[in-house]
Amino acid sequence: MSHPSVVDVFPDQPDGYEWIDGEPEFDASRHLQLEAPEESWSLAELGYSETFIERQASPTAMFSPARMLSDEGVTALHETMRLLRPHIRQVPDSHRATGYLRGTVFISRFIRDLCRNEDITAFASDLFGTPLVPHTMVYQQGHMNFAPRHISKPVDGWHYDFVGFDYVLMCHDPATYKGGDFKYFLGTREEGHAIVSRGDTIPDDRVVTPHFPGAGYACFMQGSAVYHCASPLEETAERASLVNAYVSLDVTKPDPTRTFFITPEGPYDWIEKEPETKHRYAEYARHTAWLGREKLSFLLSTLPLDADRDAALNALREAASCIERAIETLEIGPQHFEKMEELRRRQDKDLFGGE
């Protein structure tokens, strides 16, 4: 069952994908073991301004690891991952994470049902104090990162996410490998980005390395506002994480979702190699159509008939702004990473204020 708001948004399996055979069936009663995390950090603690915080759907930035899967759930996930292994994408070393899987919800019913499970969605909504639904850009559901080819490379470099809310689920017990630690930066994304882009190292005393007691634990965060990474492995090991994203139904706040379209990189043509890259145009348009519909419904239910001209104009502008932003992004089209990051930072600054 999906929330009525998104029931017609998630597309059916596109051409070119096939369900994997023989995977376990997801069963929430046996596979989940949701236990609240012990610690949290607020956006204020990270140094964000009141203006920024007021424009977010939740004042909470991130949590320490929460148990999500039971032992049986971890076993079922591992069995699914074994079947998914032939689908892992190995992309150029210049990319932030070089081994990953996208579009998992179109090839694994287990991952799809895990990512859209209502108990986990309600759990995440309670943690952040805002109603969430699984992300309407479905490639943001069940993205998986794997150990890179060369262990000298971080499993995932420092970054902040293109989505408002997500969790990082550890698929293996971190005690079984050295390095490969998931890390939070105790600062704003702008500050973290400034440190890394001038070639400096994020100071240790500003980093939290959450302790994951085992496989099946997840860190929930407002990924778009939390600068984070996964450090290099110190030895070759099996390591995987599953990232699942959510979007808030609170449409009074600006949408933190961003996307980008990338140009071919040398001989590696993303569109040819990855159908998900090609699908991103329609996916972004569909997400925007959903958001616009939610915003227009909100206008219909809240704008009184005696509203003055400014109030009516502002309400319409607010509803249309997400569509205008998507049109701008689509008009600009495929970009190299640096250009795409520039666009993203400008759009964020327009919406959330400068730091």
Ligand SMILES: [Fe+2]
């Ligand atoms: Fe991330």
